[in-house]
Structures are given as structure tokens and as C-alpha cells.
Amino acid sequence: MRNISLLCIAFAALLAPDAVVAGGPPPPPQNGFVVAKGDGTVVRSTLYSVFHVTTGRYEVDTIPDIHPCAYSVTAGSGDSTIPSPAIATAVGRTENHTAIMVATFGQDGSYADAGFHLIVRCVNAQSDGAAVVDPDGTLVRGVLATSASHTGTGTYDVTFNNGAFSSSCAYTAAIGLSGSEDVSAPGFANVAAVSGGTIAVMTYDKNGNPADLGFHVFGACNL
Amino acid sequence: MNLKTGSLALALSAIALGSAAAADPGPYNVAAPREHAAPPPAPVHTSYDIVVNKFGRRIRGSAGTTVTTKGLDKGNFIADFPVDVSACVYVATLGRATTDGGVDEIPGYVTVVGANGDNAGVYIETFGLGARLHNRPFHLLVAC
Numbered sequence: 001m002r003n004i005s006l007l008c009i010a011f012a013a014l015l016a017p018d019a020v021v022a023g024g025p026p027p028p029p030q031n032g033f034v035v036a037k038g039d040g041t042v043v044r045s046t047l048y049s050v051f052h053v054t055t056g057r058y059e060v061d062t063i064p065d066i067h068p069c070a071y072s073v074t075a076g077s078g079d080s081t082i083p084s085p086a087i088a089t090a091v092g093r094t095e096n097h098t099a100i101m102v103a104t105f106g107q108d109g110s111y112a113d114a115g116f117h118l119i120v121r122c123v124n125a126q127s128d129g130a131a132v133v134d135p136d137g138t139l140v141r142g143v144l145a146t147s148a149s150h151t152g153t154g155t156y157d158v159t160f161n162n163g164a165f166s167s168s169c170a171y172t173a174a175i176g177l178s179g180s181e182d183v184s185a186p187g188f189a190n191v192a193a194v195s196g197g198t199i200a201v202m203t204y205d206k207n208g209n210p211a212d213l214g215f216h217v218f219g220a221c222n223l
Numbered sequence: 224m225n226l227k228t229g230s231l232a233l234a235l236s237a238i239a240l241g242s243a244a245a246a247d248p249g250p251y252n253v254a255a256p257r258e259h260a261a262p263p264p265a266p267v268h269t270s271y272d273i274v275v276n277k278f279g280r281r282i283r284g285s286a287g288t289t290v291t292t293k294g295l296d297k298g299n300f301i302a303d304f305p306v307d308v309s310a311c312v313y314v315a316t317l318g319r320a321t322t323d324g325g326v327d328e329i330p331g332y333v334t335v336v337g338a339n340g341d342n343a344g345v346y347i348e349t350f351g352l353g354a355r356l357h358n359r360p361f362h363l364l365v366a367c
Contacts, residue, residue: 029259057327067324068259068283070272070362072316087331089317090362092324103327109352119364121272123259124285127366130312141310143366172364174314180337186350188332206332206354216335218270218314218366 026098029122030064033170033220035078038104038113043078044168046223048118056111058102059093060118066100067092069122072218074172075104075114076191082200085208086114087188107208117170117191119220128169129160129219132178133201135212140178146197154210158217159198166193169221173201176216187213258286270366273302275347276320277358283322298356300347301338302363309342311367317349320360333361 034045040052051059075086086104093099100120106112131142137150139158148158162169173189185205192200199219205211273284279292279300287305295301313335319325331351338344349359 067322070274070284070364071318072314072362072364073318074316089328089330091319091326091328092321094324094326096324099324101324101327103330105330109330121270121364124269124271127270127312130314130366132312142312172314172316174316174333174335176313176315176335177337180309180339180341180346182336183346183348184334184336186332186334186348186354206350206352216312216314218312218364 026065027063029066029068031069031120031122031125031220031223032062032064032066033117033119034060035115035117035170036060037078037115038083043115044170052113053101054111056104056113058104058116060100060102062098062120064122065097066120066122067097069120071100072119072121072172073102073116074174074189074191075116076171077115078117078193080193080195080200082192082202083115083190085188085190085202085204086112088114088116090118117172119170119172119218121220125223127218128221129162129165129171130217131158131160132176132216133158133214134178135214150212151200152210154203154212156201156203156215157194157198158201159196160219161197162221163197165197165219165221166195166199169219171199171217171219173215173217175203175213177214184214187211189213189215189217191217258283270364271304271306271308272362272364273304274318274320274362275300275302275360277360279358282320296356298349298358300349300361301341301344302347303338303341303344304365305343306367307342308345308365308367309337311365313337313345313363313365315347315361315363317359318362320362328360331357331359333359335363
């Protein structure tokens with residue numbers, strides 16, 4: 001009987017390090033993502049929560065330590081609503097290694113509420129979808145991307161072979177070129193879902209006007 | 224060692240492990256790891272990342288990544304990766320590159336393009352809202 005008791009204690013103790021994590025350091029860094037509305041409501045995520053701190057400022061909280069990670073954030077909606085043009089930035093929250101502060105801005109540079117897609121990469125992993133699209137809508141290259149089209153001035157659709165890409169993933173985009181012999185005009189991109197595997201990317205010039213600009217878009221659907 | 228003694232040793236070891244974890248919460252707010260391991264050789268659909276401060280210093284990122292501003296104009300950076308990234312996708316975001324967090328990065332623009340003559344490089348330009356080149360910190364993801 002005593003042996004059985006000791007074994008039980010040993011088993012419980014072996015589990016103890018996990019149990020004390022709540023009062024100790026957070027778990028190791030882990031990839032993740034979150035898509036949130038302008039009011040901070042989470043549309044989808046990998047166990048992230050979002051707190052709308054004040055106009056244009058959001059605290060994204062998770063369980064692992066995410067300060068050793070890289071953050072990619074783009075203003076946009078998690079559904080087919082086309083958002084107002086907005087710019088987003090991200091930084092780890094001071095003294096809190098399990099939080100990221102996301103800030104969203106209107107074109108005048110002042111804080112303004114906006115939905116966003118945030119992808120956190122802490123360890124190298126397979127991509128769930130990515131594409132490089134020229135200003136005319138040509139899909140130049142990508143990862144699991146099947147097509148792209150130019151649907152209007154500064155608006156594009158990009159389709160991935162994951163039929164749930166638009167509704168189950170986070171996607172971020174940056175203005176850029178497909179080649180390597182030039183530099184791009186400054187601007188910014190926003191994103192939105194369309195349906196199925198198709199998402200929309202909107203590109204704007206430095207004045208916030210829709211403009212045909214090449215872009216790179218990256219999607220995360222899993223850790 | 225009989226079963227009884229072995230069980231006791233196991234129990235004490237395990238309890239010691241638990242106690243150590245409970246007594247020392249660990250380095251919660253010390254400098255975070257600045258590098259993570261490279262992916263397995265020859266994978267498909269792999270992503271890399273690098274985080275760079277406004278002075279062009281690599282703060283953290285995938286193993287084998289580097290950045291330079293040498294010989295470049297203000298707001299220009301070249302990030303290099305351990306593989307050919309000329310056929311990859313690059314996504315950059317303006318954001319502070321501190322280890323322990325910081326204040327919001329002010330808005331601006333960032334653009335990406337393959338580095339001319341450097342298949343392992345990405346050329347990044349960072350701008351203020353006035354569309355003038357400024358040195359700004361950024362996070363860059365690369366998917367291949």
C-alpha cells in the first residue's frame with residue numbers, strides 16, 4: 001500500500017511543474033494568430049484574447065511567451081466587409097511577455113479603431129498560404145495560392161487551395177514588388193475575406209487613396 | 224534496488240523537481256531567446272522571420288538571418304536569410320523591436336522587394352507618414 005502511495009505521489013509530483021506554471025514563467029513561445037474587429041471582438045484565433053484599451057489601441061493576450069516572436073499585422077476585417085483604410089503596427093507589451101499591443105491608425109496618423117489580422121511567428125513552420133501579386137493582378141508566385149485577379153483600382157482577390165482560407169485563417173499583407181530590380185512606391189494594404197478560399201487585398205497610396213500596387217500576402221491557419 | 228526503495232527515490236526526485244519549479248519561477252522577464260532553430264533541411268512551404276530595430280540591428284529571428292544597412296540610404300535595409308528567398312513571399316510590419324516590449328510604433332509605410340543581386344536577401348524600405356524615408360523598426364516574415 002505504501003508503495004502505491006509513493007508512486008501516486010511521484011506521479012503527482014511529475015505533473016507539478018506544469019501545475020506551477022500559473023504562478024511562474026509562461027510556456028515557451030508558440031506560433032499563433034488572431035483576427036479581431038474594431039471593437040476588440042475576436043473573430044477567430046488560436047486561443048488569443050483581445051482587450052480594446054482605448055481608441056485604436058488593443059492588447060492581445062495569450063498564454064505562451066510571445067516576446068521572442070515576430071509580429072505581422074494588417075488592418076482589415078475578418079469577414080467580407082471592406083474596412084476603411086487603416087494602418088496597423090505591433091509591439092510586445094512592456095513587462096508582459098504574453099501580450100502584444102496593436103495600434104491602428106487612420107490616414108491622418110491619429111489613433112482610429114480598426115479590425116486587424118495579427119500573425120505571430122515564434123518558430124519556423126510551414127506556411128499555410130502566401131502570394132506575391134503584381135499591380136495588374138498577376139499572381140507571380142506563392143505558397144498554396146491558385147489565382148489572383150484585379151477587381152478594381154487598388155482591389156484584388158487572391159485564392160488559395162484551402163477552401164476555408166477566408167474564414168479560418170489570418171492574413172497580412174505588405175506593399176512590395178515581385179522582382180528585385182526596383183523599389184516600390186510607399187503605401188499600405190488592408191485585407192478582408194471574400195468567400196471560400198478567396199480573400200480581398202486593398203492597396204492604397206501614401207495619401208490613403210486606392211492605388212494599384214504590388215503586394216505580398218501571408219496567411220496563417222494553424223500554429 | 225528493490226521496488227520500495229526505487230519508488231521512494233522516484234518520488235523524492237519528482238517532488239524535488241516540482242519544488243524547484245515552485246520555488247523558482249524562472250527568468251520571467253529576462254532577455255528572451257534571440258534565435259530559433261532552422262527548419263529541417265529541404266522542407267516545403269517554410270517560413271522564416273527577422274525582427275530589426277531602427278538602427279538596423281537584428282534583435283531576433285530565425286537562425287542564420289542577418290541584416291545590414293551598410294552603404295544604404297536612410298530607411299533602407301537588406302535582410303538576409305540562410306536560403307535562397309528569391310521565390311518567396313515577404314511580409315513586413317512596422318513595430319518596435321524591443322525584447323521587453325515598448326510603446327506603440329507610430330504609423331508609417333514599409334515596402335518589400337527582393338534584394339538585387341542577392342538571392343538570399345530582401346530589400347526593405349521604411350517611411351514616415353509623409354512618405355519620406357525614415358529608419359523604422361520592422362518585423363519581416365518570409366514564406367517559401
